[in-house]
Amino acid sequence: MHGKEEINLRQFLLFLFLFVIGTSILLSPSSLANIAKESAWLSVVVGMMIGVAIILFYLLISIWYPDHNIVDLNRLLFGKWVGTIFTLFFIVFALVSAATVLWTIGHFMVTQMLHETPQPFIHILFMFVVIYGVYLGIETIARTSELLFPYVVLLLTIVFVFSIPSMNLNKIKPFFDIGAQDIVKGAWFDLSISTFPLMVLFMVYPKLVQEKKSVGKKVTIAYILAMLTILAATFITTTVLGVEYTHHHIYPTYVLAKTLNIEGLIQRIEVIIAVSWILTIFFKLSLYFYAAVTALSQVLKVNSYRSLTFPLGIFVIVLSLIVYPSSIYASEWNQTTWIYYSATFGVLYPLLIAIATLIRKLFKRS
Amino acid sequence: MWVILYGVILSISWIQIRALWKQSLKRDSFFYIFTMGLSLTILILSQLGLPIPNPLDGISIVYDPVHSLFQ
Amino acid sequence: MKRRLLLLSFTLLFLLTSLTGCWSKRELDEIAIATGLGLDKTENGYKFTVQIINPAEVAAKTISTRTAVTTYTSEGRSLFEALRGLTDKAPRKVYLSHIRKVVFGEELARDGISETLDFLTRDHEFRTDFHIAVAKGMEAHDLLTILTPMEKIPANKMYFSMQTSSEYWAPSLIIKIQQLISTILEDGKEPVISGVYNVGDIKRGSNLSNVEDVGAPTDVRVDSLGVFKGDQLIGWMDQLQSTSYNYIMGNVKNTAEYFECKDKEGSITLEVMEASSNKTVTIKDGEPHFNVEVSVEGNIADVECQIDLMKLDTIKQLEKHFSEQLSILFNDTVSDVQEDFKSDVFGFGDLIHRTKPKYWRTIKDGWEEQFPEVEVTVEATVKINRTGTISNPYEFKKEE
Incomplete structure (x- = not known):
């Protein structure tokens, strides 16, 4: 029915950028301020350095297997049965991630803006857009990202630039006065939200990207730019709001925009943050969902993933309604389980692939 | 509101399943109905206020030893 | 083609009913816009005073004998209870996003304000750009009832007085909630909050005749600072x-x-x-x-x-x-x-x-x-x- 889908490298890089800043731009500063205190920004820097290594590793795998996505790869390396089980785990991971992201946006809207709207309806409305987007195909989403990316950047820049006058470096002094353990912990938390899930992107998309020229350099630059955005968000929230105040808020970046007031001219621009966040999270959610749908349809050997899009979309909505009973559960789960869960897929699993590949090569030779 | 929602979901499903049948994609329509049925069942059950096991709790149990190891 | 049309009309119908944004809409004539908030202590809880704009008066071109603002007071064991208790006194639901000034009564300030700060940041309707002050030697309730000349809305008058005097007059200082909370939470730092007090007779001040006078015998001053230790007021500079x-x-x-x-x-x-x-x-x-x-x-x-x-x-x-x-x-x-x-x-x-x-x-x-x-x-x-x-x-x- 539909031909082979293809996106170009630039679109892939935009995906990468939007995916990384997706949830973390609003959520990370709070947890980082809690874990690493005054050195929250340092955690992001450390995270960025580790992150570059991690995504280059993902890239390496996708260069080894340019024509395999995760389902093919699992079948090739681990055999039909074990491979399928691995794929199912991956699908669960993608679905759970999608559901939690959807829940987060619903929670954000309900706590900060639409106070009396029932949360389920925000989930439903948002997910219907995502379902429609995925149904139209990844190319459509990719073109949408090209269309909306400038707005995301512009809106964030507005908020960041106008925050500069109210920054106070004293609020994050003393520099470096925190144990290395806490910095790594903060970096890990940041990575678990922003970088480990990128595995989803690298395991599904390289098959779609045909342009292979100087990919490594471009991917690294896109990733660093995205992490710098998170760094800016963390740095600005902690210097403007102070460490304690940042970590007591669930969505500090939004609060930052709320506090902004430039001579009475520019004020009440918190909606800008909300809009840019909704845009980025739309892509994050779409990519998770697309990964889950395509992987599942490949496992089930259905004709086209489009036939599963709608029912699985409804499933994500249902899942998002039950995953987090409360916001307390959410932050608790993020800090006790998610960091390991995403690390399993973000670190352990690629390592497993690498090891399996090496063993396979050895066997081939002998 | 929920009634409208169910109406929308069912009518979209109806159109899509009919299209799949016309193309005689039996496998597709089977999984369509299966996934949709599963989702709707859980949705209805959760609306009736029945306790639905949360998949995150399961994941938490698996990762609990890892967490206590790092703590 | 027919199917497409059907799908399209369904989609349109769905979007039409779901994207109107009317879920919990509140039109301007259904809300009472609060500009000032006064918090006082009572025997078993809080007294909550809101100063509400009387929209017809603020926009009126002809001079009338009604005041531009009205105050409502309610008591409750917690602030939120008191806020909701207002609904049986005020004809409309109080809308808090345009608060300009939050005033603590001196008694409450001496007792500790941290519990009230929780409410002021937890509730989503509050923004963070209002000024905080302590009513020096009086109840916040009394302060909010004083009518002021020049600015029809007394909370606005306090807001702008403070804004200009903090720029041109050394003793006054603007304190916003984010600053205050950070200062209380962080070690080795104690907060100060500017004090607001009246000159002249309070009773006279709450009467429209106060602003009919050229000299406005009762007025509000903003030039002193209250010293806190933790969340308790301990004295005035x-x-x-x-x-x-x-x-x-x-x-x-x-x-x-x-x-x-x-x-x-x-x-x-x-x-x-x-x-x-x-x-x-x-x-x-x-x-x-x-x-x-x-x-x-x-x-x-x-x-x-x-x-x-x-x-x-x-x-x-x-x-x-x-x-x-x-x-x-x-x-x-x-x-x-x-x-x-x-x-x-x-x-x-x-x-x-x-x-x-x-x-x-x-x-x-x-x-x-x-x-x-x-x-x-x-x-x-x-x-x-x-x-x-x-x-x-x-x-x-x-x-x-």
């Missing part, structure tokens, strides 16, 4: 102390500074154009020693004694004289605060924390007891840039 506080904290932007002439006859007033402060700490024998340098730049604005301003020497002398006077004032203030309030409003502990984290960890727990004893030196330097539009003062002949 007078105007001079408030001024020194703002100089030491580097909050002064522009103000007038009055000095007596050397021979005590007449005076010179300086218009301060720029002021900054730099705090440093040195550790001697395990004891912290603080050094504050306040540098003030200004123009001569008003001369009421006979001096020769055209000589460089005189200017130098004046600079020296002013510096000495300011230094004495600042040092007095610091030792007064140390003695009377024992509350580290200057953030000296915070300074140690930021610059000498290792040392801070050793003295952190005893800082509260140590603060009144620490040595602080404040040194002010005044620089005179210009003498205004005239050079020497006129030599008018005076009748002896």
